[in-house]
Amino acid sequence: MRTVIVTNPPRAEIEKVDKLAEYGVATVHEALGRTGFLGPGLRPVHLGSRIGGTAVTVVSWPGDNLMIHAAVEQCRPGDLLVVTTTSPSTDGMFGELFATALQVRGVRGLVTAAGVRDVAELHEMGFPVWSAAVSAQGTVKATAGAVNVPVTIGGQLITPGDAVLADDDGVMVVPRADVGRALEKSQARLEKEEATRRAFRDGELGLDRYGLRPKLEELGVEYLTAEEYGL
Numbered sequence: 001m002r003t004v005i006v007t008n009p010p011r012a013e014i015e016k017v018d019k020l021a022e023y024g025v026a027t028v029h030e031a032l033g034r035t036g037f038l039g040p041g042l043r044p045v046h047l048g049s050r051i052g053g054t055a056v057t058v059v060s061w062p063g064d065n066l067m068i069h070a071a072v073e074q075c076r077p078g079d080l081l082v083v084t085t086t087s088p089s090t091d092g093m094f095g096e097l098f099a100t101a102l103q104v105r106g107v108r109g110l111v112t113a114a115g116v117r118d119v120a121e122l123h124e125m126g127f128p129v130w131s132a133a134v135s136a137q138g139t140v141k142a143t144a145g146a147v148n149v150p151v152t153i154g155g156q157l158i159t160p161g162d163a164v165l166a167d168d169d170g171v172m173v174v175p176r177a178d179v180g181r182a183l184e185k186s187q188a189r190l191e192k193e194e195a196t197r198r199a200f201r202d203g204e205l206g207l208d209r210y211g212l213r214p215k216l217e218e219l220g221v222e223y224l225t226a227e228e229y230g231l
């Protein structure tokens with residue numbers, strides 16, 4: 001890995017990222033053909049946040065948060081810090097002190113493939129964090145890594161400046177070039193789900209609304225009475 005700090009990468013338009021975040025991760029993920037989800041391993045440290053931001057990426061050595069310090073300086077309002085390590089680590093490499101430094105820079109939150117600590121304080125501060133682990137284990141500041149280079153988390157490529165969305169359902173990435181298309185498709189999906197919700201409230205069944213009865217038949221699923229089944 002090239003040990004480098006890249007400055008001022010181009011970013012998705014933050015107004016559009018904010019609008020996209022409002023749709024929620026599940027809706028945008030579905031709207032984009034079930035793409036971009038970083039997986040169920042990243043969980044919110046506290047529930048109830050729904051945010052979006054432009055990615056500032058960090059590659060750190062496991063057990064070492066030197067490059068997070070370097071990344072803080074690169075953060076601009078509207079950014080969201082995305083941290084990964086060169087090999088898996090659950091150490092608590094981020095906590096309320098980092099969150100304090102990021103909050104004053106207008107950073108929306110943190111997504112990390114490693115661990116965080118100070119969760120009570122993070123909650124109190126209202127700084128949203130998604131992580132793979134919570135751990136009191138402390139870390140050193142000793143090894144070079146990279147800031148603002150493309151990274152992969154949960155099989156998803158995150159390029160600096162991409163839109164990262166996060167809520168109680170998890171985290172997803174929308175490539176910078178796809179944000180406009182994602183907005184259009186998410187709005188269409190929202191409207192479709194609103195219509196479905198109204199229909200379900202009126203008692204319509206998914207089996208009929210989605211035309212699934214022929215599918216069941218085609219798959220050879222039988223209807224039996226309880227008696228026929230032997231209950």
Ligand SMILES: O=C([O-])CC(=O)C(=O)O
Nearest residue numbers: 093094095096097098139
């Ligand atoms: O300082 C550290 O190593 C991580 C931490 O606990 C904080 O940011 O508060």
Ligand SMILES: [Mg+2]
Nearest residue numbers: 095096097118
């Ligand atoms: Mg701390």
